[in-house]
Amino acid sequence: MKTANATTTNSQFPRTIDLLFINCHLATMVKGAYTIIKDAALGITGKKISWTGEQTNLPDNPEKLATQVIDCRNKWILPGFVDCHTHLVWAGSRSEEFEMRLNGARYEEIAQQGGGIASTVRATRAATKEDLFSQASKRMDTLLKQGITCVEIKSGYGLDLETELKMLSVIDQLNQAFPQQIEPTFLGAHALPKEFKDRSDAYVDLVTQTMLPRVKDQKIASAVDVFCEGIAFSKSQTRKIFKAATDMGFRVKLHAEQLSDMDGAALAAEFNALSCDHLEYLSSPGAQKMAEQDVAAVLLPGAFYFLKETKKPPIHLLRKLGIPMAISTDLNPGSSPIHSMTLILNMACLLFDLTCEEALAGATINGAKALGLEQTKGTLEVGKDADLVLWDINTPADLCYLIGTTPIEMVVISGKVQYTNP
């Protein structure tokens, strides 16, 4: 474990502190390493972190320094988790499909028979905004209690203009109603809707010519995603969508190389994508292009686990090339109904062979990087957003090691305590 030296602390004490944590240990995750400060304190002023350092460097009588002082009794503070890839808004249930799979059907077969994504699309089209909001709210609440302080949510279960806009509007409502920062992504090209069977180019035209301009006008998405795969959209169709999206000023990201090598990573790199996600079948040239363009790799061990995949993403290659590795729940009804980042940390370690430090960096600073938020989120540093979690653990590795428990004490978002474990 690396321990911080004086350069990661700031000795100058801020004029005012609203909330001061004392008697804690910090894993700041600066530069993707633990960067631990033992016997530390952390101050928050307004919505930002305003002081971090060893407690011995605090002025005398720390209880007089701040409006509120919290004695952490030797517990740990880490940055809040950034969940950079979710499909959190949906209607209906896929537990029947889960059962079908256990009875022998494969993911592609279920998709080809109109199950899979198509069944969620039917339910999501039929649902009212209020229904979608109410179901998604429960999931947002669970994520908060799991220490997830920032979450990306994709559309993509509408696959028509009206429902895609409905989903993005629900995501916007969630952003107003919940303390977590939400990054909305337009994923109109998630699957081919059945009314466009054998006319996928016509659907791509609908996405680029009708949906994208409306999404842009309404300012309800900050990025555009595509599912580039044999069962979804080809590389040339993905290129068309990326071209239209980037011409309109959107950043792009890609579901790439999940079930086969479509050379999507190289295409995403060409468009300076924020991230390539899944990447089980990533090739060496594709990884090289990602490294050249500083594209983050988002690893989704939950989907790998749930689909009982066997081909792992090339972690050695990503490591060798210095590509930032993020991890995420991929929360969705079909392939990763997982609401727990600590479970994902464990899976990233045991299924993909990440170290605990890499997994924790993946759920914090590299998750932020995958959303273009690395300047404001993902580490405990002065000037960054005060999004953090107080954990009742003995060492940060406990978060990767323990299964079936979430030893959380408190969640702070934008400087405000948003959840305390009763």
Ligand SMILES: [Zn+2]
């Ligand atoms: Zn996804």
